[in-house]
Amino acid sequence: MxxxxxxxxxxxxxxxxxxxxxxxxxxxxxxxxxxxxxxxxxxxxxxxxxxxxxxxxxxxxxxxxxxxxxxxxxxxxxxxxxxxxxxxxxxxxxxxxxxxxxxxxxxxxxxxxxxxxxxxxxxxxxxxxxxxxxTVDNRAKKSAFVVVNDMHDNSEKYKKLLSHVPLKDADAVFLNGDIMTYFYKPEQPFTSFIDVSVDEFATEKPFIITRGNHETRGPLARRLKEYVLRPDGKYYGLYMYGETAVLVLDSGEDKYDHHREYYGITAFDQYREEQAEWLKKVVLTDEFVNARKRIVIIHIPPFGGHPVNVDTTKPPRPGAHSLSEVNRLFMPVLNNSNIDIMFSGHTHRHALIETGEYDNTFPIVINDNKSILWVESTPRKIHVKIFNEEGEMMLNRSF
Ligand SMILES: [Fe+2]
CATH class of the missing domain: 2.60.40.10 (Immunoglobulins)
Known part of the structure; x- marks a missing residue:
């Protein structure tokens, strides 16, 4: 920094x-x-x-x-x-x-x-x-966020989706992974999502990048940090908006580090282990414990990804490795940390995993690649609306 x-x-x-x-x-x-x-x-x-x-x-x-x-x-x-x-x-x-x-x-x-x-x-x-x-109101009881994911360099779609939410009322916009498909041109973060963000909201309020398994790819992936802020030098972190805590986690690449796609230059198993150690500590901090609402944002969900593989007795298929690791490393901590809701993407399909459907003590909303979330957090509830490209409401529910 x-x-x-x-x-x-x-x-x-x-x-x-x-x-x-x-x-x-x-x-x-x-x-x-x-x-x-x-x-x-x-x-x-x-x-x-x-x-x-x-x-x-x-x-x-x-x-x-x-x-x-x-x-x-x-x-x-x-x-x-x-x-x-x-x-x-x-x-x-x-x-x-x-x-x-x-x-x-x-x-x-x-x-x-x-x-x-x-x-x-x-x-x-x-x-x-x-x-x-x-500046943020550190005593705010109510906060509002936008969450969007899996735009894969489609800035037109991103712009269209942003038009369906009341950006002027948002505290922040969370770009929940795979906003780029792979990073190979220095101008790409601007053309993919930054320029549109500037046009629509980012001169006034921040966006936060949650890395997906695609931002980690391409010859310039290691330079993404020059374009976005990483509090404490990490892509994962805790963001406070008054009485609402937002925990951003980085699920990393989706396959094993030794998969042939990566040519021996990834170390995401180590990264997720290190992140899990950080997570165990951050959920004990005063600001997290004293928050009235706790939201988790992570690109790859712990369940229900593609290919679906929640049977831990079988070795995961390569593309489900990160999903299994999110489940193994992060979920035991999150399940004991009074989380209110988790938002994920990655699968390009909508899913709502209810509390207790798998081994989860909070609901998990998985957004597809052509919809946008409007999230309002108040002491009583978290209200989620999902709008598709046409502006039709796909979900309107309090949690
Ligand atoms: Fe993904």
Missing amino acids: KNSINILLCFMAFFSLTLVNAQESENTDNKYVFNHGPYLQGTTDTGTYVYFTTSSKGFSYVELRKQGSENVQKYCAYNDGLIEAYNTMNTIEITGLTPNTSYEYRLVSKEITKFQPYTLAYGDSIASGWYHFK
């Missing part, structure tokens, strides 16, 4: 700014522009991270003010004594904010046209318009 500083240090001489739209997909005359984002990651009650890219290398920072205030603070990224510069991908942490408060921010950047040992030349200076966001 990068560090940022409140920009007393990183601000240099004021320079004249050209106002530009942050997301300019067409840049035919090679102007210096913000070409992706901004999108927020990891918004909490006291801060957030602003991600964006510029069309060529520069020095960038974020200006922030409380809504209605003229008092602007500046934040830039800082690591090991150096202020981040001569880069195109920016991750700028905003800290020290007040819970449940509205803020406005904008991006500012100067192109760096020359960078030699003792000579640096700046080119164009640009600034975006102002965007709005709100």
Whole structure:
């Protein structure tokens, strides 16, 4: 995770700014522009991270003010004594904010046209318009989330599904795996899901990536972390929204590590074991124990996957390995942790596994690859609606 500083240090001489739209997909005359984002990651009650890219290398920072205030603070990224510069991908942490408060921010950047040992030349200076966001209300009794999965690079379908849920009321959007089929082009996270997210909600509220078994594939899979925030450096984590705890787990690849598809360069058995040890500890933390509602989000479900294999007396088929491991490693902990509901995907088929149907003390909703979930969490219940591509309600139920 990068560090940022409140920009007393990183601000240099004021320079004249050209106002530009942050997301300019067409840049035919090679102007210096913000070409992706901004999108927020990891918004909490006291801060957030602003991600964006510029069309060529520069020095960038974020200006922030409380809504209605003229008092602007500046934040830039800082690591090991150096202020981040001569880069195109920016991750700028905003800290020290007040819970449940509205803020406005904008991006500012100067192109760096020359960078030699003792000579640096700046080119164009640009600034975006102002965007709005709100910090998490750490005492909120009610929270709302969107969950969508298995889009497999289909940004049009993703956009269409987002249009069926009241995004303005959501605290966060969970992308529950296989949003990409395999990662082989640097632009792919933007074209698959980030640009649409920016258009629809991500300048104001974060999305959280739950890795599926497809984000782990392709020559760039190891670079996904450059595009999304991983709290504590892990794809799994605990996210708090007032009185609701959301536990994100990473089910990893679906087959054995020694399967020929992976050529000996995966270690997901070890990863899931390490995650299970973390899980045993996180469910004992005060914030998790004291939450009124507890939701689990994981791409591969513990039961009911394809091929269905819940008979643990037989060796699992290769594609059911992760499913069996989720069942073996995570379920004993979750079954004893007062979980209210689990959301999964992966199978591309809807399923509702009722409490006790297998060895599960909570219901499991498996979403297909062409529907979106709207989830409202209140102290009394968790209400789930599922909408298909046409906007028809496929499920409307309280748990
Ligand atoms: Fe999957």
